[in-house]
Structures are given as C-alpha cells and as structure tokens.
Amino acid sequence: MKKPTTFKAKLKIVEEFCKGCDYCIEFCPVDALKRSERPNLRGVCPPKLKDEGTCIACGLCERICPDLAICLER
Ligand code: SF4
Ligand code: SF4
Numbered sequence: 212m213k214k215p216t217t218f219k220a221k222l223k224i225v226e227e228f229c230k231g232c233d234y235c236i237e238f239c240p241v242d243a244l245k246r247s248e249r250p251n252l253r254g255v256c257p258p259k260l261k262d263e264g265t266c267i268a269c270g271l272c273e274r275i276c277p278d279l280a281i282c283l284e285r
Contacts (some may be wrong), residue, residue: 220268221284224257228280231255235272235281241265244272 229251235258236244243265244258251257257280260266272281 220266222260222266222268222272223282223284224259225280225282226251226257227253228278229253229255229257230278230280231257232277233258234275234277238275239272240269241267243267 226247230253233246236246243260243262245261246256247259248256258272268283268285270283273283
C-alpha cells in the first residue's frame with residue numbers, strides 16, 4: 212500500500228553529477244531511494260526512487276547532496 216503524501220513534487224536527479232556518496236540514500240527519512248543499475252560517466256550508479264509514491268518531498272536529499280545532483284521540482 213502506498214503511503215499518503217501531503218503534496219506533490221517531482222524529484223529530478225541529474226545522473227551525471229552524482230559521485231555515488233550515497234548520502235541521499237542513507238538519510239532519506241522514508242527510505243525512498245536506491246541505487247540504479249546503470250553507471251554514469253563517473254562510473255557510479257546514481258540513486259533513483261524505489262517507488263514514486265514513497266517520497267514525501269521533504270527536500271532533505273536536495274539539501275544534503277554535495278554535488279547538487281538532486282532537485283525537487285515544486
Ligand atoms: S547525495 Fe548526491 S552525489 Fe551522493 S549519491 Fe546522492 S545524488 Fe549522488
Ligand atoms: S525528498 Fe525526502 S523523502 Fe523524497 S527522496 Fe528526498 S529525502 Fe527521501
């Protein structure tokens with residue numbers, strides 16, 4: 212069953228910016244992210260959403276990413 216969300220925002224991941232530190236995956240409060248299967252040009256697999264309905268659009272991953280690879284389109 213999908214968790215309810217308070218508002219909708221689209222998570223945009225700029226895959227080529229990602230260096231694979233995994234901060235976003237580790238600190239997401241609802242465990243919404245996982246590594247994708249395809250490596251980027253830096254040789255790391257960037258994160259992706261496990262399920263669109265799980266993200267609560269808290270913005271933590273956007274703020275925590277050191278390489279500005281994630282933004283929320285509100
Ligand atoms: S925090 Fe940023 S650089 Fe680190 S894995 Fe996530 S998207 Fe990639
Ligand atoms: S916006 Fe919040 S809930 Fe959604 S993936 Fe990022 S850290 Fe997780």
